[in-house]
Amino acid sequence: MIDLRVRERPDLRPTAAAAASNGQTDIVLMARGLSFWYGDTQVLDGIEIDVPGRQVTAIIGPSGCGKSTFLRCFNRMNELVPGTRVEGAVVFGGRQINDRAVDPVEVRRRIGMVFQKPNPFPKSIYDNVAYGPRVNGFRGSMDDIVESSLRRAALWNEVKDDLKKSGLALSGGQQQRLCIARALAVEPDVLLMDEPCSALDPIATTRIEDLIRELCEQLTIVIVTHNMQQAARVSDRTAFFTVTDAGCGILVEHSETQKLFTSPADERTEAYITGRFG
Amino acid sequence: MKETAEPPPALGAALTPRKRRAVTERFFQLLFFTCAAVSVLTTAGIVITLLGETIQFFGEVPVLDFLTGTRWTPLFASQHFGVLPLVNGTIAVALVAISVAVPVGLLTAIFLSEYASVRLRSVVKPILEVLAGIPTVVYGYFALLFVTPILRGVFPQTQIFNVASAGIVMGFMILPMMASISEDALRAVPRDLREGAYALGATRLEVVTRVVVPGALSGVLAAVILSVSRAIGETMIVAIAAGLQPRMGFDLLSSMETMTAYIVQVSLGDTPQDTIEFSTIFAVGTLLFVMTFVMNVLSDFFVRRYREAYE
Amino acid sequence: MSAAPTAAAPAPPSSTAAGVWRPRKTLRRWLGWAFQGLTIVSTLLGLALLAALLFDVFRDGAGQVDGHFLSSYPSRFPEQAGLRSALLGTLWMLGLTAVIAFPLGVGASIYLEEYAPDTWLTRFIQLNIANLAGVPSVVYGLLGLGLFVRWFGLGRSVLAGSMTMALLILPLIIVASREALRAVPDSLREGAFALGATRWQMVRRTVLPAAAGGILTGTILALARAIGETAPLITIGALTYIAFDPQGPMDLFTVLPIQIFNWVSLPQKGFADLAAGGIVVLLLVLLIANAAAVALRYRMQRRLQ
Numbered sequence: 001m002i003d004l005r006v007r008e009r010p011d012l013r014p015t016a017a018a019a020a021s022n023g024q025t026d027i028v029l030m031a032r033g034l035s036f037w038y039g040d041t042q043v044l045d046g047i048e049i050d051v052p053g054r055q056v057t058a059i060i061g062p063s064g065c066g067k068s069t070f071l072r073c074f075n076r077m078n079e080l081v082p083g084t085r086v087e088g089a090v091v092f093g094g095r096q097i098n099d100r101a102v103d104p105v106e107v108r109r110r111i112g113m114v115f116q117k118p119n120p121f122p123k124s125i126y127d128n129v130a131y132g133p134r135v136n137g138f139r140g141s142m143d144d145i146v147e148s149s150l151r152r153a154a155l156w157n158e159v160k161d162d163l164k165k166s167g168l169a170l171s172g173g174q175q176q177r178l179c180i181a182r183a184l185a186v187e188p189d190v191l192l193m194d195e196p197c198s199a200l201d202p203i204a205t206t207r208i209e210d211l212i213r214e215l216c217e218q219l220t221i222v223i224v225t226h227n228m229q230q231a232a233r234v235s236d237r238t239a240f241f242t243v244t245d246a247g248c249g250i251l252v253e254h255s256e257t258q259k260l261f262t263s264p265a266d267e268r269t270e271a272y273i274t275g276r277f278g
Numbered sequence: 279m280k281e282t283a284e285p286p287p288a289l290g291a292a293l294t295p296r297k298r299r300a301v302t303e304r305f306f307q308l309l310f311f312t313c314a315a316v317s318v319l320t321t322a323g324i325v326i327t328l329l330g331e332t333i334q335f336f337g338e339v340p341v342l343d344f345l346t347g348t349r350w351t352p353l354f355a356s357q358h359f360g361v362l363p364l365v366n367g368t369i370a371v372a373l374v375a376i377s378v379a380v381p382v383g384l385l386t387a388i389f390l391s392e393y394a395s396v397r398l399r400s401v402v403k404p405i406l407e408v409l410a411g412i413p414t415v416v417y418g419y420f421a422l423l424f425v426t427p428i429l430r431g432v433f434p435q436t437q438i439f440n441v442a443s444a445g446i447v448m449g450f451m452i453l454p455m456m457a458s459i460s461e462d463a464l465r466a467v468p469r470d471l472r473e474g475a476y477a478l479g480a481t482r483l484e485v486v487t488r489v490v491v492p493g494a495l496s497g498v499l500a501a502v503i504l505s506v507s508r509a510i511g512e513t514m515i516v517a518i519a520a521g522l523q524p525r526m527g528f529d530l531l532s533s534m535e536t537m538t539a540y541i542v543q544v545s546l547g548d549t550p551q552d553t554i555e556f557s558t559i560f561a562v563g564t565l566l567f568v569m570t571f572v573m574n575v576l577s578d579f580f581v582r583r584y585r586e587a588y589e
Numbered sequence: 590m591s592a593a594p595t596a597a598a599p600a601p602p603s604s605t606a607a608g609v610w611r612p613r614k615t616l617r618r619w620l621g622w623a624f625q626g627l628t629i630v631s632t633l634l635g636l637a638l639l640a641a642l643l644f645d646v647f648r649d650g651a652g653q654v655d656g657h658f659l660s661s662y663p664s665r666f667p668e669q670a671g672l673r674s675a676l677l678g679t680l681w682m683l684g685l686t687a688v689i690a691f692p693l694g695v696g697a698s699i700y701l702e703e704y705a706p707d708t709w710l711t712r713f714i715q716l717n718i719a720n721l722a723g724v725p726s727v728v729y730g731l732l733g734l735g736l737f738v739r740w741f742g743l744g745r746s747v748l749a750g751s752m753t754m755a756l757l758i759l760p761l762i763i764v765a766s767r768e769a770l771r772a773v774p775d776s777l778r779e780g781a782f783a784l785g786a787t788r789w790q791m792v793r794r795t796v797l798p799a800a801a802g803g804i805l806t807g808t809i810l811a812l813a814r815a816i817g818e819t820a821p822l823i824t825i826g827a828l829t830y831i832a833f834d835p836q837g838p839m840d841l842f843t844v845l846p847i848q849i850f851n852w853v854s855l856p857q858k859g860f861a862d863l864a865a866g867g868i869v870v871l872l873l874v875l876l877i878a879n880a881a882a883v884a885l886r887y888r889m890q891r892r893l894q
Contacts, residue, residue: 080476082395103614109479119470122493122587131488132478140608179474186478187610299787306789307704313696314705317718317763320756324728327735385631393625394632406635411875413817415846416646416868419853423861424645450638457635479612483621504723511725513820514846518853538727538820545730545824551739559824563731567724574723 028053028220029074029111029190033088036069036078043069044249046088049239051190056212056221058231058257061241062272066249067224068116070241071192074222075111076104092190109136112188116195118175120167120182125150125159128167128178132186145185152218153181154211173204180211191215193223197230209234228273232261240269328567331560338554344561350524350535352558353549363524364562367441367534371516372509374445374530375452379505382449383456384491384498390457391464392486403458410454418518421447426519429531439521439533448515452505459504459581463497464490466588496587500580507573511566513538537562646868653866662832663848667859672867674831675848678747679816679874681835682844685751686758686815691808693755694762698804701763702770703792722760729757730824738825745826748838753821758811765807769800802889806882813878817871819846845871 029051036044043066051057059067072078073090076098090098097107109132120128129146138145146163150156155177159165167178176196183191193212197205212221212234225231231238238261239254253266264270336344339359347360386406390399425443430436436443467490475485491498521533522543535543541559549556661671697718705711733753743749773796781791797804822844829851831843843851845867852864 075477077473077476080473103618105479105481105617106612106614108477109612113473113477115470115474115477117470119468119474121471121474121489131475131480135475135478135480135484135488137611137613138608139611145608182474182478303787303789306792307700310696310700310704313693314700314714316693316756317697317721317759318714320721320732320759321717323736323756324724324732327732328728331735382631382634385628386635389625389628389632393628402632402636405639406632409635409639411813411817411879412642413819413846413871413875415817415819415850415853416642416871419849419861419864419868420642420645422853423649424641450635453635481617481621483617483624486624507723511727513725513727514850517820518850538725541727541731542820542823545734545826546829560731560735563728567728570723570725570728571720574720578719 026053030091035087037085039083042248047251049254053220055236056216056234058235058238059224060231065241065243067241068194071194071224074192075108075113109186110188111190112183113192114179114183114196117199118179120175120178124164125167126163129181129185136186149181149185152184153177155181173200190220195224242268328560328564331557332564335557335561348526352555363526364537364540366526368510368536370441370528371445371536372506375448375509376505378446378449379452379456380502383453384460386457387460391461406454414514417447417451418515421519433531436531437533440531441520441534442530444516444520448512452508456501456505459501460498463494463584467493496580497584500577503573503577507570511570517542537566646865649862650865650869654869667863670863672848675843675845677834678842679844681747682751686754690755690758694759695766698763698766702767718760718763726818727820730821733825746839747835747842750822750827753825754815758815761811762808766804769803773799806886809882813875
């Protein structure tokens with residue numbers, strides 16, 4: 001149920017500033033005038049953002065600022081919740097994807113997602129990874145794609161001897177890496193990560209963070225995190241969201257991570273990162 | 279919360295009222311316990327009644343003859359006590375019933391849990407539940423006088439009393455139960471599993487068939503087993519529409535007698551009680567009780583399994 | 590790995606070292622629609638059968654229902670037959686069943702919710718009740734026949750039938766009453782205890798009034814089930830032809846569904862329509878019972894708000 005009412009034709013080109021600051025990197029994902037409603041409650045207002053390719057973009061902000069909702073706009077997961085409404089444009093590879101004419105199934109294959117809580121299917125490790133390739137009509141060696149996906153997710157060495165074991169039998173951190181492998185198996189261009197470490201212990205968290213740094217050499221990652229240290233550790237760019245008094249999420253500032261954390265342009269950002277708010 | 283400690287005695291209260299109060303407490307506790315015990319006594323009563331008569335019956339008819347014989351003619355001059363024709367008829371009707379109830383019920387459950395809006399569901403579900411509340415004698419009437427004529431129009435060789443018509447109608451009687459237990463199981467599959475599949479580019483069909491239904495499998499299985507159990511125990515539809523001819527085979531367009539229909543047949547007839555003929559209904563009843571009991575226990579086991587998996 | 594993503598629409602990763610992707614999006618979309626259509630058709634099938642059944646019964650039977658039909662005894666002649674004795678038998682059976690099953694059911698659920706310690710005995714009782722709910726009704730008939738008709742020597746009386754029916758619906762009443770008792774917040778119980786009430790005083794003055802609506806609703810629905818049950822009463826030997834009004838609990842009796850069954854079984858023309866007429870009356874009685882339960886639940890919910 002997409003109710004798309006673009007009042008003005010959005011400018012689908014990257015902003016000049018973003019292009020300038022990322023001379024060598026192309027913009028993969030964009031949001032233009034993106035607003036979002038659950039029923040009558042507006043939770044996002046006029047978000048404009050450019051996400052450069054092959055970098056990690058972190059989204060931080062106080063709870064309730066709509067950062068997860070925003071992330072789920074990129075792969076149209078919000079449509080699965082009845083009574084939601086989007087305005088504005090999400091642009092992926094130069095094409096507006098939150099459009100009735102675009103198949104959400106294709107969008108989700110190109111833009112993968114890892115969730116807050118590890119959610120492996122109650123199937124074997126092998127079948128978990130093979131699920132995406134199977135539904136998406138992969139023709140070729142399934143064994144190869146399973147192995148390479150597990151290797152990319154740094155899980156292969158731990159599970160290669162019992163791929164038949166249930167995915168639920170793994171530890172929490174392994175489950176989350178299995179979910180990453182599962183997402184990588186459909187060869188997405190973008191990986192969305194919604195607080196992927198919030199349910200994990202510090203050691204498992206470190207492994208996932210290392211993995212994120214490795215993966216961003218191959219694909220574009222957008223990660224929502226409630227942990228500012230994590231954003232600082234893993235991301236190239238950081239977007240700071242906050243919540244208005246009306247309970248609506250807005251984007252305050254988006255820049256290179258180092259810049260945002262050392263010399264924020266907005267005083268609300270500064271208040272948040274220095275711990276005076278949220 | 280369930281501690282049975284006596285209430286603290288009121289300070290300075292006389293002994294007599296306190297004692298009387300304690301007696302009253304004990305009395306009511308015992309009274310309510312007796313009420314609860316009635317259910318256990320009911321089970322005991324069922325087992326003793328059935329077994330008592332059945333043991334007498336097996337005093338005259340060898341157990342093996344009963345369980346393996348293929349001729350059932352206790353009410354005729356040449357008596358044979360092989361129960362298999364009745365079991366055969368029961369299974370034939372139950373098979374027809376579940377081949378209606380299981381696919382239709384599961385698809386209905388999928389529609390209600392995966393496709394229907396909350397509002398549509400809140401309208402459709404109670405209407406479907408009405409099907410479960412209609413007395414079975416009404417279904418019998420409907421099978422005999424509505425479905426059978428249609429079947430005879432399509433297949434002229436159909437007998438007036440036939441397995442197919444009774445089974446089809448019974449399937450719709452069981453449908454709400456099948457749909458409602460399956461729907462509970464489908465809805466128990468966590469949302470994050472569905473989202474995980476959607477996020478990989480699966481279509482709704484692929485999410486339903488490859489994640490939701492497999493995840494709900496033990497609940498669906500429980501529903502199927504319970505449906506079979508219900509079909510085996512159902513009496514009036516078959517007594518009215520399936521006929522009273524004990525026979526082997528699976529010619530669904532012909533008349534067959536089920537175990538339950540036989541019990542009704544003897545109860546209605548003038549068979550003198552305290553005869554071997556009459557005690558057959560207890561032997562058949564025992565077999566029926568054992569079959570449904572085993573299936574109910576099995577179904578309960580599967581329900582527990584899916585509840586443990588997701589709760 | 591896939592082609593480098595760029596602002597110019599990146600080519601879908603159609604082939605890799607490992608193999609080729611053939612997403613067949615159109616086929617999958619069609620399959621999805623076809624399957625959704627199938628689920629809709631299935632749902633409609635159940636609704637359609639209900640509609641056909643009601644239509645068939647009312648078309649054949651509505652014309653039968655008049656004062657004569659309700660006030661006459663059964664007869665060999667279809668045009669003279671009525672269901673007076675069956676209607677009265679159903680009312681007798683209903684009244685006695687309620688008198689027996691209601692206190693037993695409520696008592697059992699009070700024990701299980703308010704008194705029972707968590708022991709193997711309690712769990713055994715609960716398991717037992719759950720299993721009783723799955724016993725085929727005709728088996729209850731055999732129980733009634735062996736226990737009440739023969740052993741207690743009650744014969745084929747309304748009382749024997751009602752006792753059998755009471756045991757049959759007991760699990761339903763217990764399940765509904767326990768749910769109603771469980772819905773009473775513990776704070777109410779603690780409040781009563783804090784004022785020095787004994788457990789029975791707490792149950793009688795605090796818990797039962799709060800749960801009464803739910804218990805009554807559940808009891809009415811269970812009794813509605815008893816109205817429609819046929820097999821157990823046939824098994825204990827309730828008659829199919831009764832041409833007098835039952836005067837007391839020891840009288841012979843028949844009930845609506847048995848009378849309907851009797852008419853359906855008769856081959857002569859005319860009796861089938863009588864059966865349909867009987868079904869119309871039976872369904873109307875059930876409708877009234879269910880409407881009463883719904884109204885009660887509605888009133889209860891309003892009172893809680």
